[in-house]
Amino acid sequence: MTKVPRSVPLALVTGGLHRVGAAIAARLVREGYALALHRRSAAETDAILADALAETGAVSRHFQADLADPAEVDALIPEVVATFGRAPDLLVNNAALFAEGEWPDLSASALAAMMQVNLSAPVMLATALVAASASAALAGAQNKRARPAIVNIVDQRVLHPVPDQVAYSLSKAALWQATATLAVAFGNRARVNAVAPGLTMATDDYSAAQVERLADRMPLGALPTPTQIADAVVYLARAEAVTGQTIFVDGGAHLAPMGRDFVALEKD
Template sequence: MTPAQPLALVTGGHRRLGARIAMRLARAGYALAIHGRHDAEPHPFLAGCLAETGVPWAGFVADFLDDAEVQGLMPAVIAQFGRAPDLLVNSASLFGQDRLDTVTPSDLADHFAVNASVPVLLTQAFVKADRSGPANVSVVNILDQRLAQPHGDQLAYTLAKYALEGFTKIAARELAPHVRVNAVAPGLTLVTEDYAEAQVDRLAASMPLGRLPGTEDVADAVLYLAGAAAVTGQTVYVDGGAHMRSFARDFMHL
């Protein structure tokens, strides 16, 4: 790792959307600290990219429901690479299926811990880390397009993402001019087994742009914000225009 090579910490970066973001950053030349909850073994497509690009990387395991493991993550990254990250991508997320009539105190506590409190604490540690000389230092939080037109599904998750959205704006004000803080709000990007193929086609057609976003679209937005020296406090919606329409329920129920 050269002194000039930027370093990114991507939480939840070993699989799914986080891994796609990590892969895009690797192709842009970033060294990578890849976090996972139970393991940090890169998904095969990410492992292939890391081998192809040859960028320095290391995996870090931390359960974000364990305060001690949260507090230990940033020091572990700094110890491994000998320097603080230039970019923090808060991508790790907890996603449940509760609604107002079913949500429990533990649902709320766990979702706020992982989706809101941990990004705040990691940003705190990220900002306090020693850095020498001027640098392009930034945080990118991963939100959700539903925040523009909320519905009642996944209530604890949604409320926690609202908190993270608010923190994005507060931190952008508090940390300027030395640290920029922005967010990306994806729409339906990685479908699960809950979706039928025909359902996905119908959902894509219902978007204002007639398409759903791909993982590369979201990853490109993260990379843009990482380097956009004149941008802070912004949320970029990458959702095929879904945030401009109101949906009565989560996409899986439509």
């Protein structure tokens, strides 16, 4: 068992070793959290997180689980509790499955796979966390007045759907709605909020010039950074009077329909 003082908050970040997940985890480390870092498979940790862990000496442990497998999802929270001797104070549902495809390409199996990773897994992790926290409080192993915070990473397109990546868009819209539903269902047992990023870390599908033009197109004239998304997560983790809310960290992209996904816009 890995003992961490009760005064040190514990966060479970799914998909926490790479990209935006690593930036969120790195920020949490610098805010004094110990980390339970979920990964799907063995891989190197992104530099932003590795540097933060090295500089702070924070306690972190890796937990491997395929969120496409309901049995592995069910085992994740109990494994974290067994490792640290207590339930996490914060769950960041960051891991996601992404796939291209418009409606003619949609199949029931592809939609089910997307919903399992992007909706079912976050919801089941949230319910398992609340149950574990309640059990620990009853047993005196956790502060009876403490309640966990849950932050779901969704997508700015939930306000203005686009025809691209239909299965992905449906799954993120469902998780967005689940955020408010769970906030009501859990009541004072847990706070549930969401962060909705816009285009943040462009893949090789974008050219540098395209990304610059997209940034100019945003109401704020800029795209968000991973650090800014992490800022929103940290705020929601600590905002004791906030539940059922979504913070859009997208340069203002959600304020007007774009018509298509970013990758289809402002092409060279």
